[in-house]
Amino acid sequence: MTALIRMRLAGFLQTGRAAAPLLAALVVLSILYGGGQAQAGEAYGVSAAILFAVLAWQTKILLDVEPDVQRRLGRVAVGAARESAAGIVAALVAGLPVILVALVLPWLVGGVTTPGEGDPPSPRASRSASGPTCCCSCPRSPSAPCPAARCRRRRPGAWRSSSAAWWRRSCWA
Structure with a gap:
């Protein structure tokens, strides 16, 4: 199963298909955080909702990168369940760099702020x-x-x- 994961990731990276979702994530995050500062919880919540579509697109590209005959041979060689599991694990591994970029980029461009003394307290904090x-x-x-x-x-x-x-x-x- 490890070889099947490596094969899918190698095909995904060597064909250059990994660049489009990463570039789309960078563009979306730059537009999202270019408008001003927001609290970390609000900013990360919005970016998670937006990046869901980018990560789904990336997973679709990753699972469709190999030819149909090669996919059928892999299914016969390792079994249907293991081949599907290898695809899911490969998609998770390919999505980690996009998620890390989404976590770090807002701090680099100054789109996230921490609560200061002048900010109003959250409703939960004021109740407690x-x-x-x-x-x-x-x-x-x-x-x-x-x-x-x-x-x-x-x-x-x-x-x-x-x-x-x-x-x-x-x-x-």
Whole structure:
């Protein structure tokens, strides 16, 4: 199976078909991060969504690089499951450089910023700093009931009485 993976990767790299997806990833990332700075989580989330299509295209090219007869011979020689697994592993190995470029390039071009003192805190951080919260994000003491009508802290056990109220189980923060 290792030889089949090496053969697919060699054919992918030697024919020059690896250049198109890598160039597309660089162009997309440059356009994405050329407009200004963003928080790391937001920036990487958007780039992951965009790079999904580039990596899918790269996988399609990698799996179609060998001729049909050679693909059938490989399937007969190692079996259908191992040949498919070799293709998936080869696609993963070929996708790692694109992923590494996508992780490093935003920092090189200055498209990602870290949170500073002037930035507003995230909602999660502000909730945890103000003490325990309930499902409606109101501050509460452990002994006081929640003022929200949908919360089970107001009516303990009420969510068990109705089959339509199954969503109340997630009211505890």
